[in-house]
Amino acid sequence: AQSVAQPEDQVNVAEGNPLTVKCTYSVSGNPYLFWYVQYPNRGLQFLLKYITGDNLVKGSYGFEAEFNKSQTSFHLKKPSALVSDSALYFCADVYGNNRLAFGKGNQVVVIP
């Protein structure tokens, strides 16, 4: 079965610094990978996805993610973090009969 792992519970970063949220996957074949963001008391919002094609995927709010097959990773990045980026971030992949499996989530705290 496919799955994703988000190794860190919380990521703290100073405003203006680069932000990275890590995700690794375990899969045979070609994965379909997603990133979602959740602001307090809201549902999950789609940020970006990798299906095929360019390894660097650009998404909403200035976020991007790089698919790295040799390292089985799909880390989310933003060059310059904003305080408003403070939220919960979920990595997900598709498994079985096209279900989405979510990681445990990473709390991102951007410090002013």
Added chain:
Amino acid sequence: ETGVTQTPRHLVMGMTNKKSLKCEQHLGHNAMYWYKQSAKKPLELMFVYNFKEQTENNSVPSRFSPECPNSSHLFLHLHTLQPEDSALYLCASSQGEGGYGYTFGSGTRLTVV
């Protein structure tokens, strides 16, 4: 607004009450999902419906009863809940079952007292 609307946004209910959560999507999707999100725990998939038919029930206690009258509406009927059922309940929909990603509603914050 994501196109998936959940009502109510907040609900407080006693353990002997009966209440229902509602989810409606205006995206033309054919699959709908209920998730439970508790503090400090991963997202838990509860039920999946595809073209109104239930395709997954992840060993959810019978005090949670889903209903999907059509592809646009999904309900979660609640009765005799426990305090540990307090959580954020999220509805999502997708075109096909997941490969295109899910669209989520804002959730219902449920508190069982």
